[in-house]
Amino acid sequence: MPAVRSNIVPLRHAKPGVVAYVKSPAEWFVANSGWIQGSDGVVLIDTCGTEQATLELVRDVRKYAGDRELTVVITHAHGEHHNGLGVALRDGGTALAAPAALDVVKAGPQTYGNVFTYTRWGVLEPPEPDAVHPVIGWRRLDLGDAAADVVAVPGVAHTAGDLVVHEPRSGTLFTGDLVVIGDTPVAVHGSIPGWLDALDWLQDTFRPRTLVPGHGPVANPGHTAFHAMRVYLEWLLEVTERQTDFTKLARQASLRWPSWRNPERHIGNLMRAYADQHGRKLDVDLAIDAILAAAGGRIDLDYLLDGEPVRQIS
Numbered sequence: 001m002p003a004v005r006s007n008i009v010p011l012r013h014a015k016p017g018v019v020a021y022v023k024s025p026a027e028w029f030v031a032n033s034g035w036i037q038g039s040d041g042v043v044l045i046d047t048c049g050t051e052q053a054t055l056e057l058v059r060d061v062r063k064y065a066g067d068r069e070l071t072v073v074i075t076h077a078h079g080e081h082h083n084g085l086g087v088a089l090r091d092g093g094t095a096l097a098a099p100a101a102l103d104v105v106k107a108g109p110q111t112y113g114n115v116f117t118y119t120r121w122g123v124l125e126p127p128e129p130d131a132v133h134p135v136i137g138w139r140r141l142d143l144g145d146a147a148a149d150v151v152a153v154p155g156v157a158h159t160a161g162d163l164v165v166h167e168p169r170s171g172t173l174f175t176g177d178l179v180v181i182g183d184t185p186v187a188v189h190g191s192i193p194g195w196l197d198a199l200d201w202l203q204d205t206f207r208p209r210t211l212v213p214g215h216g217p218v219a220n221p222g223h224t225a226f227h228a229m230r231v232y233l234e235w236l237l238e239v240t241e242r243q244t245d246f247t248k249l250a251r252q253a254s255l256r257w258p259s260w261r262n263p264e265r266h267i268g269n270l271m272r273a274y275a276d277q278h279g280r281k282l283d284v285d286l287a288i289d290a291i292l293a294a295a296g297g298r299i300d301l302d303y304l305l306d307g308e309p310v311r312q313i314s
């Protein structure tokens with residue numbers, strides 16, 4: 001596996017600065033960030049999974065945005081998006097998260113020792129609790145000559161606490177993991193019907209032109225990213241209406257979406273879809289065990305940037 005690359009993609013049609021910070025390859029624990037800057041402030045959307053990757057991200061933000069006041073929006077409480085929040089706020093600033101994500105984000109990093117063998121997370125302190133605030137509904141952040149709309153996704157979609165960020169002048173939507181491109185989505189903590197509703201809601205509400213997905217490359221105007229997500233999520237519901245041989249169905253999914261990375265996630269998503277439409281509670285640990293069995297055991301993240309062994313400061 002090649003080392004993870006961070007690509008700074010200024011969205012040139014968006015003035016003033018809207019930047020996608022795209023990481024590749026879109027692997028486990030490798031997620032995108034981005035920022036919107038105006039004359040009076042900068043909004044960073046998501047941090048990274050490790051201290052070192054977050055320090056490099058913040059250095060790049062500062063290169064563009066100077067010492068403008070920082071607001072960090074955490075799109076949802078998955079570790080590769082929020083682990084670096086304490087690191088990003090070391091020199092001040094505030095953060096926003098959905099109400100349902102707030103406790104986990106405030107508690108600090110999640111390194112999922114049952115899922116990953118990785119240990120070199122660096123120093124990932126939790127954020128100061130009073131620096132993190134909830135967003136209920138819709139909040140416009142005035143950045144001087146630019147604005148960022150931070151909006152809570154209604155209901156349960158990718159998780160129970162998802163936020164998206166919209167830059168209205170350019171029609172750029174930072175989707176968090178509601179949209180991923182070229183990578184198999186992870187649905188075990190969400191709801192497949194809720195996710196489908198959320199995709200409709202996103203399209204109707206924002207009619208976005210450019211998408212910065214949670215994982216994978218930027219989707220430019222004319223993209224089919226929403227359609228691709230919808231086809232997959234609808235397929236999950238359709239095939240689990242009557243069938244429960246999730247291993248066989250996961251093989252079918254790998255054949256239908258052969259270019260998507262991390263196909264071991266299909267089995268967990270199928271279990272989620274089955275539970276959702278039969279009124280059952282998904283045992284998330286069992287779904288993760290099934291994903292790990294499909295992956296051949298715990299997942300090695302050695303392709304992440306090297307750091308020191310994790311030391312959490314509380």
Ligand SMILES: [Zn+2]
Pocket residue numbers: 076078158177186
């Ligand atoms: Zn996620």
